[in-house]
Amino acid sequence: MLGFNSDIGVDLGTATVLIYRKKNGVVLKEPSVVAVNQDSGKVLAVGQEAYNMIGRTPGNIVAIRPMREGVIADFTVTEVMLKNFIQRASKKKLMLKPRIMVCVPAGITSVEQRAVLEAATRAGGKQTFLIEEPRAAALGANLDIFEPSGSMVVDIGGGTTDVAVLSLGDIVTSSSLRVGGDKFDESIVQFIKNSHNLIIGERTAEEIKKQIGTAHPQAKSETMEVRGRNQVSGLPQNIVINSDEVYEALREPVTNIIDCIKQVLEQTPPELSADIMDKGIVITGGGALLNGLDKLLQEEVDTPVFIPEDPIGSVAEGTGKALEYLDKLESSLMSSKNLSKGRR
Missing domain, CATH: 3.30.420.40 (ATPase, nucleotide binding domain)
Incomplete structure (x- = not known):
């Protein structure tokens, strides 16, 4: 059998x-993307092939993100x-x-x-x-959640951030915030539009986040050339931005995540809080890779913070x-x- x-x-x-x-x-x-021909309703591509079409398709073909x-x-x-x-x-x-x-x-x-x-x-x-x-995320990070001991996990995905304290195999207290990697990208798009009159796409914003993005003011100092469309003239334009600007762009969504973590910690029973102080907080998801986020969180909550070897997986x-x-x-x-x- x-x-x-x-x-x-x-x-x-x-x-x-x-x-x-x-x-x-x-x-x-x-990637969670599907390319569809709007005229016929036919699915043309799924995954990476569809992702490559974002922002580059004719009007009758649309690259859809079915998860929001x-x-x-x-x-x-x-x-x-x-x-x-x-x-x-x-x-x-x-x-x-x-x-x-x-x-x-x-x-x-x-x-x-x-x-x-x-x-x-x-x-x-x-x-x-x-x-x-x-x-x-806790199971994937090899935490023993079935013991009568508190473990804290922060999973920062593309669309949401989930914060939870676990014990005896179940969630003791948790909170879910609809802020994640996509909000980081949106904040970068809006910041560059407001600061430089430059319109960029979400893929460009994601590259900026990965290359020079930082959640901590002293964690990174790099520059990057960015291409987009000037919203006044409508013509293509190149600018150079730095990590300090991206830090400013990301400050609001990162602060929302920190506040959510503090809220869950405030609701955690004292005995489990003591366990978390000893074992630390584990951050998973693609958002865990944002430069300086672990350092910022450790400073904000005065608790050790760890990122597993493969936070995305x-x-x-x-x-x-x-x-x-x-x-x-x-x-x-x-x-x-x-x-x-x-x-x-």
């Missing part, structure tokens, strides 16, 4: 989808995207449908939970489960591990077996 080697974990992110398969690790990492702020914004396109990725990540000629563990932001509504469950099930899942992003790996610990977790997970039961 075949086992559950076909089981997969899905990090259904706003910016990126990662799929983890047991014994194989992360087998797929693709951690939830499904376009159900039909999300289903198509998921089906494509699951087929690519699964073994060829697979006889059994996989069990699928999908991570979702801790703060999504029951309606949004149902939408994710239905999309994943219709995309080919035998049975689908949902797990909160911070719980998956932590959630995907955690979804796969959650299937291995299903006997301990199933009672606290929402699943396609019983849509009426779930965590709000």
Whole structure:
């Protein structure tokens, strides 16, 4: 009899989808983008190929991000995207449908939970489960969340930031903020528009964030040439910006994340707070790679801060591990077996 080697974990992110398969690790990492011909409704490309089309397509072709702020914004396109990725990540000629563990932001509504469950099930899942992003991130970062001891995880994704304190396999206190990597990019776009009268695209903003972006005023000092369109003349223009400017651009969303972390710490029972002081805070997700963020957080909350070796893959790996610990977790997970039961 075949086992559950076909089981997969899905990090259904706003910016990126990662799929983890047991014994194989992360087998797929693709942008959460689908290119669609608006005239015919035909899907032209999914993932990286579609991402390369952003801002470069004729009027009848649109590159869609079906996930917004951690939830499904376009159900039909999300289903198509998921089906494509699951087929690519699964073994060829697979006889059994996989069990699928999908991570979702801790703060999504029951309606949004149902939408994710239905999309994943219709995309080919035998049975689908949902797990909160911070719980998956903690498992992926190799934290022992089943012990009677407090662990704190901050997962900064493309659309949301999830902050949670965990103990005995479950979330004790948490908060979800619809601020993440996309908000960082939007802030950079707006700052450059206001400061330099230059209009840039989201891909350019993302490159700026990665190359010279910083969350700490003393963490980085670099410059970068940026190309865009002058909003007064309408003509192409090159400018040079520096890390100090990007720090100013990112200050508001970064401050929102810090405030959210402080709020969760204030709501944490004293015994678990002591555990966190000893073990530190773990940051995962693509936002963890923002230069100086760990240093800033450590200064703000006076607690050690750690980033795992693969912060982007932590959630995907955690979804796969959650299937291995299903006997301990199933009672606290929402699943396609019983849509009426779930965590709000």
